Amino acid sequence: MGKLNKELLISEIRDLGYSISSIEELKKIDNKNKDVIPIILRHLSQITEVNHKEFLVRCLGVKGFISASIPLINEFKNSSNNTYKWAIGNSLSLILDKSSLNELLKIATDKKHGTARQMIVDGLGKFKDKKVIPVLVGLLEDKDVQGHALSALSKFKDPELIPHINPFVNHEITWIRNTAKRTINKLEKLNKE
DSSP states (O other): OOOOOHHOOOOOOOOTOOOOOSSSGGOOOOOGGGGGGGHHHHHHOOHHHHOHHHHHHHHHHHOOOGGGGHHHHHHHHHHHOHHHHHHHHHHHHHHOOHHHHHHHHHHHHHHGGGGGHHHHHHGGGGGGGGGGGHHHHHHTTOTTTTHHHHHHHHOOOGGGHHHGGGGGGSSSSSSHHHHHHHHHHHHHHHOOO
């Protein structure tokens, strides 16, 4: 099956007791709707049309949808479509599954995934786990993800990061430069407390 059977998906979601009239309403699901995960994952595994797959992946990008993490990581690893992989990484960064952190670190440091790693790298900071700091510092040298590594580091309250961040205050890309300046300001205030 190439394309998503939208009518079947809607019907199966309705069978769970939801009153939806279009698949667009799946974008509104939240962590109270975990019962839809197996249905969405099954449809995801049965289709090949990348735009339809990306739509389903984005629907799974909900904090706490932990049971979707491993299937999404497998989708990421098995795809060669950079845009699709980026969307998967974005969803994984929203799900925030601590049990998949080691797997996410492996992906983040695997250069073969290029810019598709950006949101996974950015999401590493949300875990607030100190073991990601050396990985993120190392990724500051990786042009494909350096801005996202910087963004992830900005979530830590560790003034010792200032020397690693400082070289980016004059970066040619505005958002990277601004992230560096904001992060340093925040960390310098912590130093004064």
